[in-house]
Amino acid sequence: MQQPPAAADVVIETRGLAKRYRGTLAVDGLDLRVPRGSVFGFLGPNGSGKTTTIRMLMGLIAPTAGSARVLGRPMPDAVRTVLPKVGALIEGPALYGFLSGRDNLLRYDAADPTADPRTRRARVGAALDRVGLTAAGGKKAKAYSLGMKQRLGLAAALLQPRELLVLDEPTNGLDPQGMREIRSLVRELAAEGTTVFLSSHLLDEIEQVCTHAAVMARGRLLTQGPVADLSAGTRGRLAVTTPDPADAARVLAGHGVTGLHTEAGRVTGDLPATDPPDLADLNAALVTAGVRVRAFGQERASLEDAFVALTGEGFDVAG
Structure with a gap:
């Protein structure tokens, strides 16, 4: 400490x-x-x-x-x-x-x-x-x-x-x-x-x-x-870059990933807080389902992620 x-x-x-x-x-x-x-x-x-x-x-x-x-x-x-x-x-x-x-x-x-x-x-x-x-x-x-x-x-x-x-x-x-x-x-x-x-x-x-x-x-x-x-204890979001975002979101949802968001060929979501799936297994599941994965990984948590984790709400930059 x-x-x-x-x-x-x-x-x-x-x-x-x-x-x-x-x-x-x-x-x-x-x-x-x-x-x-x-x-x-x-x-x-x-x-x-x-x-x-x-x-x-x-x-x-x-x-x-x-x-x-x-x-x-x-x-x-x-x-x-x-x-x-x-x-x-x-x-x-x-x-x-x-x-x-x-x-x-x-x-x-x-x-x-x-x-x-x-x-x-x-x-x-x-x-x-x-x-x-x-x-x-x-x-x-x-x-x-x-x-x-x-x-x-x-x-x-x-x-x-x-x-x-x-x-x-x-x-x-x-x-x-x-x-x-x-x-x-x-x-x-x-x-x-x-x-x-x-x-x-x-x-x-x-x-x-x-x-x-x-x-x-x-x-x-x-x-x-x-x-x-400040953000070290906060889990970063999972991010997948793919030309098949709808299929990727379906597979991720089936493995417990929540808060899914799709934009411009990129799918992001939150891994389960308890018993999260292994990232290698998750990537393999995407490939097995025919999803073309161009990039895959867990992003570093940001201050915004930490703020949401602390308060349970978004950060209203417009005040």
Whole structure:
């Protein structure tokens, strides 16, 4: 069994953290541990309590119960000590629409008492370049697309070196190329020693970029740990590629395979949880029945498979 990280190696820790709004429990008894140096994915459908949790961690709202420590200090009591070491993009950036992107960043930087004014313009220029907004830096923020505003908010979080970067849905509004660029940037920041706490409802985003993850649903924490371990105990789906999908589905159903789905010459299904058939015997049964098998095997379980196994329901990415 994997040992939990020592306190010095944890940048975020909550115990029994809860938030209630007018009788509704938005976050329910959250025990979270984020290892230092990780890219930690905070995963759950929209409305699962992710943003409420982040707002408590950043000292923006007080918890109803429980406690939170960020960089070893209690929040919200130590907010003035902690926040200068944290970059954050929560619920989209707050921007002055009448100012250019560059002037918005200059305002952000000027509000930081630790920022050296002599190097302010150089910092702003470097942040714009890092998120791909150098060419648009002179354009007024009200003319920015949603994706450009997200990039500018991320640039604001990167004006100073940070021990911890907290990103709430950072790829919201970005096109596929922009999403890839932000993921690449997150990896670069982690390689430089910044711990990244990334909230998302996109399963593939977490799998592609994160080293660790926690899964939330309906305000409760379902599981947490290294991404590779979260789905390790979940059975992957059986997949058969064949030009005879109807016959293949019939044979598989006869051997106890359930949840069969056919699409574009590919049949997938779930093996029985108890006494599953041997895969070699199943393949032989398909061939004996005259099914032309082009590919056959059990796919690696994904985070989506793990989520379904934990909750018994699908992951509603539309929220």
